[in-house]
Amino acid sequence: MLTAISRYGARVHPTTQQIVAACRERGEFIQGPQIAAFEQAFAARLGAHHAITASYGRMAFYFILKALQFPAGSEIILPALTFWVVPELARVAGLTVRFADVDPTTFCMDPASLERAITEKTRVVVPTHLYGLPCDMDAILDIAGRHNLAVVEDCAHALGATYRGRPVGTFGDGALFSFQTLKPLNCYGGGMAVVREAAVAERVRQQVEALPWPDEKRIANKLLVGRLQRIFTRPRVFTFTGFPILWVSSYTGAQPDVYLWEKIRPLSPLPEDYLERCSNAQATLGLAGLDLLDSWTAATRSHAHAMTAALADVPGVQVPTEPPERTHVYYQYCLYGPARDALVRDCIRRGVDIETLHVDVCTQLDLFAAERGSAPGADRAAQAIQVPVYASLTDRQLRRVMKVVREALTSRLQAAPPAPSQAARL
């Protein structure tokens, strides 16, 4: 019997259980020396000077913004297409949020739109290397330099990606990384702030060290939830659990995906679990995971390139771009095809789970009603579909995903071939 393939596949270190058990045995589940070791190894890997762990990537971002000490009334520019939590935390950190549009071809911030969004109050810009592709850093750094703006890179999706051979996270004044279960480095939660200047790093560290250590039960719970996510996305389990819900929904029009995501809401005051430190068990997993990162990245990239080759001759389909100066780590593989929702339905009915929008068009959210504006690039980017190419897919599963996506695209295109003008836009 054919099994269904989940949209998600976590990167799991093969000795995860042993690593966690050993931390417990040593009495180092929450506090321990691997936190500093992970910070040092992470910084060394990037060729950066300072790396500081945090409870979440978003909190790493918050601490960096606070540590950069912008004057009251300062504005921050973020891409309109990003995870809503990021601009919300900029707001909690006391900044006024502005959005720049994204280039729908790369899904990254459009430098021309950034330049237009700058006012005399702008102090900082956040290039988000969305879905694992680095932003156009030459253009963004040039604009930031001319307007005297700080640069804080959002690398939540992009650990391992490079721009002109240099790792993302080393271009700005600071950078955040996320270690949630599905991220390039999975520590079942946690984040890292990478900072260029020693004084700023010291201010980030002071904020982190003022926080309590997490409760052992909470961390055990995070590890358990991560383990369950992992189990439920395994093809054999997914086929009989999440998949039937998605399959039925493909006929009823229900959208069960919304339950997978964090509720969009104001984050002031900050939730309790944000205000604690990263645990030693998670740092130990991160440290071990760093050794496997390059092989995970290589597997994901090879799957993505195979997918691109498999779809190369399907007319009217736009596969992800990878400009020559950038390496894409394909946290998400996004493509444009015809009739997005029908296409997703076709794939689900053939046993391949496809995601539509992994982040948010923030300019469309009520949470940012005051910052709403037009971001046609982000609106367009929301029409892409996201096809599984994650590292843990076997060759057989990958071939199946390629076949199903190709067949679904071909039959949709036969049903409704793109108009010449639309084909040019695709």
Ligand SMILES: Cc1ncc(COP(=O)(O)O)c(C=O)c1O
């Ligand atoms: C683009 C982006 N930035 C930042 C974050 C925040 O990371 P964390 O969930 O670790 O706070 C995420 C999380 O998914 C994200 O997608």
